[in-house]
Amino acid sequence: MYIAEIRENATGDIERVAFDHPEYDVWGPNKQFDWEENNFSCDCNRHLLFWRNRGDEEHGWNTTCSEGRFSVRITADGEIVYDEFCESVKVRWLGLAVT
Numbered sequence: 001m002y003i004a005e006i007r008e009n010a011t012g013d014i015e016r017v018a019f020d021h022p023e024y025d026v027w028g029p030n031k032q033f034d035w036e037e038n039n040f041s042c043d044c045n046r047h048l049l050f051w052r053n054r055g056d057e058e059h060g061w062n063t064t065c066s067e068g069r070f071s072v073r074i075t076a077d078g079e080i081v082y083d084e085f086c087e088s089v090k091v092r093w094l095g096l097a098v099t
């Protein structure tokens, strides 16, 4: 399982979204790819997750594709494994720091 903190950059509001399916929500390279470049890298999906977490799914669907409206920081096993909150995006995977 992992936790995605999704920040709406215009307001600074953060929603903590838990991904806790024991089989599908295991953090690893595929998940990192999802957040970095694939579906969850797009603001439309981040917007939906953010508003669904607030209990406003209807508002969540009312969005468009873009980049930069939301930033995420992901924690797995108590450690930050993916972080867009810093100015320069830092990614850590298996203890390796990549800048």
Ligand SMILES: [Zn+2]
Pocket: 042, 043, 044, 045, 064, 065, 066
């Ligand atoms: Zn999109």
